Amino acid sequence: MKISDRVYFYKGREELKLVRGVGSCNVIVLKTDRQVMFDTGLVVGGAFSDLSRNAAADGLDLSRTRAILHTHSHWDHISGDCIVQSKYGAKVYAHPWEKQIIESREAAFKALLLDIGEFYKEVFGSPAIVYRVLLWYLGGSYSGLRVDETLKGGEELDFGVRVVACHTPGHSPGHMAYYIPDEKALIGGDLTDLETGSGADLNNPHSSYPDGLATLDKVRAMDIEVFLPAHGDPVRGKDNVRALFDRLIKNTHGYVTDVTRCLSGRDATLTEIFSTLMPGTPFSLKGMKMMQILTILKYLQEQGKVALQKEEGKLVWKLNR
């Protein structure tokens, strides 16, 4: 989809998602003499061939891509690097925290699932091998990816068109958004998920509530005419983007209010809090949503507002009164 003469947006493929929103991310291409891709999406199931074909219909040749700017290291955002980097020779940029994940599949697996620690069994249930196989299949059998240049945020990159790297932690510690000043366009990655969420996307073991909220505040203050998320549709018009971020900020504050209210009546396990706050969540989204609640509980624990106790083998959360 053409956003402007220079910016092109390609939606992730629905059938390659675990569930609406999860997996198969959107890919954005900046058309210049030194063409840029923002994330590379999936390869499995012909996803990359489709992307190439759709881009070709817009007059873009993905083999001419000179740079890949990664928002972060998750499998659905980096798998296409095995073509765009390894075959087309594009240079890869990412934050140092994401670099160590992109360059090691083991680190990637840990960061997505195992780093949840003692909550693994409660959140995921199935043995880790099940998820290893699933992610190996969906993410593709890439190996040997490398990040050539690291970005900490604030860098102005010149690809014939200026791109500003913006450090936007919350979803992951090294998450980056990219601003194209001449277009007033922001490539937002997973700082929110407009398909399955209503606020900051804090669905993995390295998500941070205060960082996610600070990022939304920071982005809300930017001059944005086009917001391009990795999951969901573009949002156009300054007023619409502002209204979107107002809503995301309000809902993200609501995460804390909801969890606190849930614990004010009775002590509860993570599973009980999840069932109370998010009844009817599809099974395939359960792990992600439980991790989001856990992100909030860990924040409240750091603040001294809740405590965690082991009772009869169960991990029980209590409000400190």
Ligand SMILES: [Zn+2]
């Ligand atoms: Zn992600």
